[in-house]
Amino acid sequence: MKILLKSVRIVDSLSEFNGQTKDILIENGIIQQIADSIENSADQTISGENHYVSAGWIDMRVSPKDPGYESKEDLNTLSAAAMTGGFTEIVTLPNTKPVVQTKEAISYIKNFALSQLINIYPTGAISKNCEGKDFTEMLDLHQAGAVAFTDGDHTLWNADILLKTLQYLAPIDALLMNRPEEPSMTIFGQMHEGIESTLLGMKGISSTAEELMLMRDLKLLEYYLGENFNPNNNSCLHFSTISTKNGVELIRQAKAKGLPVSCDIAAHQLAFTDKDLRDFDTNLKVNPPFRSQEDIAALQNGLEDGTIDVIVSDHNPQDEESKNLEFDMADFGVIGLETAFSVVNTFSNLSIEKIIEKLTTNPRKLLRLKNVSIKEGNQANLSIFDPSQNWIYESKNIQSKSKNSPFIDKKLKGKVKVVINKGKIFMNK
Numbered sequence: 283m284k285i286l287l288k289s290v291r292i293v294d295s296l297s298e299f300n301g302q303t304k305d306i307l308i309e310n311g312i313i314q315q316i317a318d319s320i321e322n323s324a325d326q327t328i329s330g331e332n333h334y335v336s337a338g339w340i341d342m343r344v345s346p347k348d349p350g351y352e353s354k355e356d357l358n359t360l361s362a363a364a365m366t367g368g369f370t371e372i373v374t375l376p377n378t379k380p381v382v383q384t385k386e387a388i389s390y391i392k393n394f395a396l397s398q399l400i401n402i403y404p405t406g407a408i409s410k411n412c413e414g415k416d417f418t419e420m421l422d423l424h425q426a427g428a429v430a431f432t433d434g435d436h437t438l439w440n441a442d443i444l445l446k447t448l449q450y451l452a453p454i455d456a457l458l459m460n461r462p463e464e465p466s467m468t469i470f471g472q473m474h475e476g477i478e479s480t481l482l483g484m485k486g487i488s489s490t491a492e493e494l495m496l497m498r499d500l501k502l503l504e505y506y507l508g509e510n511f512n513p514n515n516n517s518c519l520h521f522s523t524i525s526t527k528n529g530v531e532l533i534r535q536a537k538a539k540g541l542p543v544s545c546d547i548a549a550h551q552l553a554f555t556d557k558d559l560r561d562f563d564t565n566l567k568v569n570p571p572f573r574s575q576e577d578i579a580a581l582q583n584g585l586e587d588g589t590i591d592v593i594v595s596d597h598n599p600q601d602e603e604s605k606n607l608e609f610d611m612a613d614f615g616v617i618g619l620e621t622a623f624s625v626v627n628t629f630s631n632l633s634i635e636k637i638i639e640k641l642t643t644n645p646r647k648l649l650r651l652k653n654v655s656i657k658e659g660n661q662a663n664l665s666i667f668d669p670s671q672n673w674i675y676e677s678k679n680i681q682s683k684s685k686n687s688p689f690i691d692k693k694l695k696g697k698v699k700v701v702i703n704k705g706k707i708f709m710n711k
Contacts, residue, residue: 284309285707286322288329290666293336293638296655306335308662311705316658326707328700332670334634337654338370338663338703339641341619342459342546343522343594345435346402349390350379355599355683357394357402362681363619364400365708367595368665368698371400372619373649375434376407383407383418385426392427399706403429403649405459408447414440420447424454429649432459432522435598437495439465441502448506448518457648459520462495462529463570472610474556474571482559484610487571489526496521496532503541517544517648523596525551525570527580534589544648545589547581548596549622552629554688564605564612565688568596585632585640591648593640595622599684617682620675621689627669627696634669664702671697679711 287306292299305320306313315322341364347355355363364372374391376382382391388404395402406428410416413436420431431451438444438460447458468487473479475486503519524530524545536543554572566572584590598615605612618625626637646653654663675689701708 283326283705284322284324285702286320286324286327287333287335287666288327290333290335292656293334293635294656295635295639295643296337296653297657299656306656308702311662313656313658313660313662316656328666330668330699332668333666333699334669335656335664335666336638337642337656337665338701339368339623339665340371340373340645341369341595341597341622342373342592342645342649343548343596344372344374344619345598345615346374346378346391347599348378353683354601354604357391359681359683360619361398361400363597363617365701366681366698366710367620368623368667368701369400369619370663370665370701370703371403373403373405373429375432376405377412377434377436381407381411383410383423385422388423388426388428399701399703399708401703403651405430405432405434407431408433408438408458409440409443412436414438414443417443417446420450421454424456429651430457430459430520435461437461437463437465441498444499445502445506448503451518455650457520457650458518459522460499461522462492462499462524464491464494467491467494472567473559474573476556476574478556478559487569489528489573489577492524492526492570493528493532496529500532500536500541500543503543507541511540511542515542516650518542520648521545523548523551523570523594524584524590525573525577525581527577530580530584530589534584534587537589544591546592546594547585547590548618549593549625550596550616550618550688551581552578553625562609563688564607564609565616565686567609567612567614568616569614582630585630585636591640591644593622593626593637595619599682600686601684605686615686617680617684617687620681621687621694623667623698624673624694624696625689628694662702665698666700666702667696667698669696671695673697
């Protein structure tokens, strides 16, 4: 099959064609030619007025729900949502039923992905059942294909297990990912702790809960490294879904020391504050919670100066039975695969180049994955998009099985057009 991309602007810092507008010919999944103009009969020609192309996007934080919670999402609808959002690769959390803590669980996800356009990289649980009490067989999980290790939605609260995990993963150069939250401080918490939570009469989730866990983990990392560490090493400890001003500053200071740390934020954190919860819309119930405008400004700065390495969707499908309830009874989480790029493009001041960097090269480097670049002879793993197109996110077009999004019926800027991977092509509606 021949696919011809006409007059697309290349956004790829690893490509010699970065920043240039070119035609790209793809044949049988391989980039055959990149030139100013290509006249070649193709099975499919893709052209547009303001089309950009980059290496395929990768999402480092996706809750698959399958197996165990297929009423919320299954792997087929997850794949459709990912492609619609421009992602050719996703990294799944282990919080399924059963938990991803065996070679068989890893194989279940990897085998499904073999026939799909998207690549799916499962993470393995660090502790059994993600309870923080005893270790899984991480080395076996790594050999089976786990791309990183995390307890996912659950914070790794046990300091001894976190410390020993850093030691266990060092010989295989694998990434430990932790969501920083001191769980004893967030029991029954519903939203960001502040004036708004007081006015609404809801128990708050303090910024300090995130910052305490960050301080603990960074201290343990320093203890583990001792005096002899290489400041040029790739990150061995990654913090997921940072949300506070002081949290960003703690990571900035750690990086200034040369500590091998990295972090990500969820795209939706840039779009809302705790004031938006006054209508008790449960689609705005997320963890970490939407915080203050000051926190958003700090996240923006962290993205701009490189303190924040990666943008994730934190895709967490919840069905009607989990969301159509009183606010304090509803589950946390929003779907985000289909809107992550558009939300960041709409609500941040980042250039397209920096957004793409945090969706492509940065996450692949952290996960020790092979670089993907737009180069003749390379496999075509591409995302094509129009960063200037305005569109409405409508419920009827949602590909995810769940509809728990605060962006429904809202205008967003930046529309995914096509994704190409493994010789397959997906055209967005």
